[in-house]
Amino acid sequence: MDAVSTTPFSASVYAARLDRASALAAGAGLDAIIVGPGPDLQYLVGVEGDTIERLTALVLGPGIAPTVVVPRMELAKVRSTAVGGLGLAVSDWVDGDDAHTLVADVIAGATRVGVSDALPALHVIPLADRLGLRLELATPVLREGRMIKDSDEIAELRRAGSAIDAVHRRVPEWLRAGRTEREVAADIAEAIVAEGHRTVEFVIVGSGPNGADPHHEVSDRMIEDGDVVVVDIGGAVPSGYNSDSTRTYVVGTPDPKAAEGIAVLVRAQQAAVDAVRPGVTAEQVDAAARTVLADAGLDDAFLHRTGHGIGVSVHEEPYIAPGNDLVLREGMAFSIEPGIYFAGEWGSRIEDIVVVTADGCERLNTAPHGLTAV
Numbered sequence: 343m344d345a346v347s348t349t350p351f352s353a354s355v356y357a358a359r360l361d362r363a364s365a366l367a368a369g370a371g372l373d374a375i376i377v378g379p380g381p382d383l384q385y386l387v388g389v390e391g392d393t394i395e396r397l398t399a400l401v402l403g404p405g406i407a408p409t410v411v412v413p414r415m416e417l418a419k420v421r422s423t424a425v426g427g428l429g430l431a432v433s434d435w436v437d438g439d440d441a442h443t444l445v446a447d448v449i450a451g452a453t454r455v456g457v458s459d460a461l462p463a464l465h466v467i468p469l470a471d472r473l474g475l476r477l478e479l480a481t482p483v484l485r486e487g488r489m490i491k492d493s494d495e496i497a498e499l500r501r502a503g504s505a506i507d508a509v510h511r512r513v514p515e516w517l518r519a520g521r522t523e524r525e526v527a528a529d530i531a532e533a534i535v536a537e538g539h540r541t542v543e544f545v546i547v548g549s550g551p552n553g554a555d556p557h558h559e560v561s562d563r564m565i566e567d568g569d570v571v572v573v574d575i576g577g578a579v580p581s582g583y584n585s586d587s588t589r590t591y592v593v594g595t596p597d598p599k600a601a602e603g604i605a606v607l608v609r610a611q612q613a614a615v616d617a618v619r620p621g622v623t624a625e626q627v628d629a630a631a632r633t634v635l636a637d638a639g640l641d642d643a644f645l646h647r648t649g650h651g652i653g654v655s656v657h658e659e660p661y662i663a664p665g666n667d668l669v670l671r672e673g674m675a676f677s678i679e680p681g682i683y684f685a686g687e688w689g690s691r692i693e694d695i696v697v698v699t700a701d702g703c704e705r706l707n708t709a710p711h712g713l714t715a716v
């Protein structure tokens with residue numbers, strides 16, 4: 343594991359998260375949960391990084407003292423996180439040991455065991471083998487804690503939001519005809535770090551017809567006068583919490599049809615933001631944006647869901663999508679990002695992160711929402 347250790351919150355915060363996860367596991371009838379590196383491990387104990395062939399895992403559950411199984415060569419890094427702060431039990435191993443058996447030993451006797459969704463088959467299959475069990479996904483248990491942000495987490499998301507807003511406010515410095523998307527993206531990436539992020543997670547600069555592809559990142563296309571340009575950017579601030587915001591720019595004067603469509607999109611985005619409050623479902627928020635677009639005959643151009651949750655990962659629950667009847671609760675944080683796309687011509691997306699409050703929502707991105715001429 344290529345671990346970066348940042349433990350932005352006090353040990354008591356992590357202790358409470360671990361207790362809650364064990365209680366939720368018990369409530370779901372699970373005897374134990376095995377959490378591999380990924381957003382769940384980052385949330386629970388502040389250990390960051392990706393899974394590699396050497397197993398690192400946190401084992402917890404009702405009546406189990408949370409235990410970290412970790413390669414000895416990673417031990418110092420892992421101890422510098424909440425794992426050390428809380429004095430959690432550690433079972434370290436060296437090459438030649440069977441790490442999967444060490445995990446099985448911690449939860450000997452368990453009959454229902456869940457795994458975090460970021461744990462790869464490389465480890466899930468040997469673990470199932472050692473335990474002699476069919477493992478389950480612990481996702482429904484683990485998402486519960488991560489989905490509801492506490493005030494410290496909201497403060498970090500706010501910090502990330504202002505940092506990315508500062509970058510959007512500077513985009514007019516770099517975006518102009520005669521430069522390539524890649525050149526503009528390089529300047530933006532530099533600013534993402536300069537404005538307070540630790541990492542650049544993504545930079546999308548979709549100019550002209552490239553803006554019609556929601557998944558376009560960057561290319562060597564030369565930006566032309568009159569291009570509508572989608573700029574969707576984000577990074578993680580030092581605590582590990584992410585920003586994600588999209589604005590649409592135009593180089594010079596837009597085609598009147600594009601200007602009109604984007605004005606409708608701004609209203610659709612606002613309607614979805616206005617729909618957010620506790621008790622409303624995710625699909626109702628999605629429908630609020632979709633209805634405004636439908637009234638203008640633009641719903642066929644909206645190719646994706648309205649939004650996704652955000653926190654220590656850029657995409658997480660709740661998903662603001664058709665068919666999701668999840669009821670919104672105070673503390674949930676997610677994007678509101680409707681878009682319209684016309685293949686071969688142009689596209690536009692407008693994206694803010696919002697946090698559900700007691701009676702509505704707080705918008706964490708405030709850079710101007712309409713088409714910004716550069």
Ligand code: ZN
Nearest residue numbers: 574586587693
């Ligand atoms: Zn985005």
Ligand code: ZN
Nearest residue numbers: 586677679693
């Ligand atoms: Zn997004």
Ligand code: ZN
Nearest residue numbers: 586650656657
């Ligand atoms: Zn995305």
